[in-house]
Amino acid sequence: MKFAKKWGGIHVHPFVRGLRRYPEILEVKKTETDTYTFGNRWHTDQMFAPRPAKATLLYAKETPTVGGDTLYANMYDAYEALSPGMKKMLEPIRTFNVGDGNKRSAKYGNRENRYKGASAKPKVPPKGVKTNSQHPLVRTHPETGRKALYIGVHTQELVGFSGEEGNFLIDMLRTHCTKEEFIARFNWQKDSIAIWDNRCLQHYAVSDYPGQRRRMHRITIKGDKPR
Ligand SMILES: O=C(O)CCC(=O)C(=O)O
């Protein structure tokens, strides 16, 4: 927690419960019998929030003997690889992004199922916590000034486009963003720490260690409104 605070204020997840003694720390745990893998979709953390976490810090407490890597896709590279025509078209677009208990529940199963087997237990979002937000599809990183594609599993619609058009573009961009060329793979050892920048990456927890345990401690750092 001391190390995490060097990067900014700690962002507490609006509806995933943290550890009893340290509510700022969320435990991402998969046991030998669990089948659900937390984070097993390309996403950027808490994109449904008006001010999504800028960074996520993960600390490996228990790792499987093989597997359980995390993949990272570079959204600067994904943006820069687009043609000038596509960049121009995407530039003004805004996305509509939703958290749990919204549309995704219909598509991906209900909340209880989604968190089953993870010690990351859902809690009801406190009153006044917004769980859907519009963001720019192309965002400018506030520190580097570079442009990055900003899209993830939370992205449901493109504002001002029909569902059909939005789905077409979202699917195209999802495929584009996760090309091998943009991906790095982190192989965890016990006591590894990774910290990543949610403003220019998507990440994906690989679910390839059935019957084994994996347990991580996670802290997220407060971020700004994407621009
Ligand atoms: O467990 C992992 O490798 C990553 C899970 C995840 O998406 C997260 O902690 O934000």
Ligand SMILES: [Fe+2]
């Ligand atoms: Fe994540």
